[in-house]
Amino acid sequence: MRMSQYFLPTLKENPAEAQIVSHRLMLRAGLVRQTSAGIYAWLPFGLRVLKNIERIVREEQDAAGAQEVLMPTIQSADLWRESGRYDAYGPEMLRIKDRHDREMLYGPTNEEMITVLFRDGVKSYRDLPKNLYHIQWKFRDEVRPRFGVMRGREFLMKDNYSFDIDRAGAIRSYNNMFVAYLRTFARMGLKAIPMRADTGPIGGDLSHEFIILAETGESAVFCHKGLVDKDILGRAIDYASDLQPIVNEWTSLYAATDEMHDKDAFEKIPEGERLAARGIEVGHIFNFGTKYSKPMNAVVAGPGGEQITVEMGSYGIGVSRLVGGIIEASHDSAGIVWPESVAPFRVAVVNLKPDDNVVMGACVKLYDTLQAKGVDLLHDDRDLRPGAKFADMDLIGTPWQVIVGPKGLAGGKVELKNRKTGVREELPIDQLAQRFGRWSASCWVSEP
Numbered sequence: 001m002r003m004s005q006y007f008l009p010t011l012k013e014n015p016a017e018a019q020i021v022s023h024r025l026m027l028r029a030g031l032v033r034q035t036s037a038g039i040y041a042w043l044p045f046g047l048r049v050l051k052n053i054e055r056i057v058r059e060e061q062d063a064a065g066a067q068e069v070l071m072p073t074i075q076s077a078d079l080w081r082e083s084g085r086y087d088a089y090g091p092e093m094l095r096i097k098d099r100h101d102r103e104m105l106y107g108p109t110n111e112e113m114i115t116v117l118f119r120d121g122v123k124s125y126r127d128l129p130k131n132l133y134h135i136q137w138k139f140r141d142e143v144r145p146r147f148g149v150m151r152g153r154e155f156l157m158k159d160n161y162s163f164d165i166d167r168a169g170a171i172r173s174y175n176n177m178f179v180a181y182l183r184t185f186a187r188m189g190l191k192a193i194p195m196r197a198d199t200g201p202i203g204g205d206l207s208h209e210f211i212i213l214a215e216t217g218e219s220a221v222f223c224h225k226g227l228v229d230k231d232i233l234g235r236a237i238d239y240a241s242d243l244q245p246i247v248n249e250w251t252s253l254y255a256a257t258d259e260m261h262d263k264d265a266f267e268k269i270p271e272g273e274r275l276a277a278r279g280i281e282v283g284h285i286f287n288f289g290t291k292y293s294k295p296m297n298a299v300v301a302g303p304g305g306e307q308i309t310v311e312m313g314s315y316g317i318g319v320s321r322l323v324g325g326i327i328e329a330s331h332d333s334a335g336i337v338w339p340e341s342v343a344p345f346r347v348a349v350v351n352l353k354p355d356d357n358v359v360m361g362a363c364v365k366l367y368d369t370l371q372a373k374g375v376d377l378l379h380d381d382r383d384l385r386p387g388a389k390f391a392d393m394d395l396i397g398t399p400w401q402v403i404v405g406p407k408g409l410a411g412g413k414v415e416l417k418n419r420k421t422g423v424r425e426e427l428p429i430d431q432l433a434q435r436f437g438r439w440s441a442s443c444w445v446s447e448p
């Protein structure tokens, strides 16, 4: 993408309405614009990040055996009357009427709808387990939408729902998602800690919130320090096997959100290993047994023809919130520092003299070579002085900057800058492409 033609409205000044760094940077780097309270339009740069997050979420859901569907945003009130939640949900639900005066709503979540789809489609215990997910916009009329996309009214969520024949099966489904979530967030460069959580209006008895630590987090959290650096990506996961040992490894160390905090248990941890901090909830998983399947009559025939009410769980990831969460976790005073797995572009070719044919020619050639290798990149061909380009580059946070100017080129060289470490190195222009091998899962694989 040529930056001179790209819709990337960056801001020099910090917008006054933004209280936290991710919100400021998302506005300044041209990722989003607010269109009304808590509702955002995604501009090209922000949309690329959102799509990258979606891709990782989707890959991990698929790997764990969940199947993608897409349910509508608009639901009928009758559906929610069946579960008894229509009145209980309260003012967070946006209720609307169609032209025939039928009561509708903009979905805040999809337990009811998926239960009906399941009930109509699955009749026998032989078809279980099932795990269905979608990535869809939700609307919750939050009292205080704030912090940009972190607490919006309209937001993108991955939500899925598991159906099992018994409690043991439901625990297996829960464990699969627990591990899939550990992997999902780790691939985004995040340290997300699963913490015992309150089940709230969704109901049920087993629930974990996945929390990333940040000073600007909305909730107080308490955990054992050992959880912060635990690694999941280094292991091979077989979702067909029993994942309880992995789940136990994470849950045997103390971690709880404010509502579930047990002061005595926390104080049993040696003082130097206690961590009391603030956190951002990026995911939340629940096992809620038959809370919806019972009133909504989601039953299957068991081996002896008997009717069995299915055991359910639901699992959410705040896809749009993650864009802000990742920035909270990865930025410096100059701007965003994107982890490579979610970066809108992985490389930016910074053309220091666009009006010089030699420099332009070299940049275009580099661009074409890298693009042919599947590397997403930007070419900063704007007619601006170098200082302004460098500042913009650091603000938008592209992981690698290739700086191309007449002086270097005279010696056949370009400069490669790593946004995260700030390390710059000069290298021969014809060796640059080799530095960017194939991109796989969460790292560059160098080419043979």
Ligand SMILES: Nc1ncnc2c1ncn2[C@@H]1O[C@H](COP(=O)(O)OP(=O)(O)O)[C@@H](O)[C@H]1O
Residues within 6 Å of the ligand: 109, 140, 142, 149, 150, 151, 152, 153, 154, 155, 157, 200, 281, 282, 283, 284, 316, 317, 318, 319, 320, 321
């Ligand atoms: N208002 C919101 N804006 C952005 N993301 C949200 C919002 N509410 C919830 N999410 C995201 O969706 C995930 C699942 O939501 P859920 O746990 O059902 O909501 P809540 O924690 O508000 O009860 C949360 O972990 C969070 O990441």
Ligand SMILES: [Mg+2]
Residues within 6 Å of the ligand: 209, 281, 283, 284
């Ligand atoms: Mg939650």
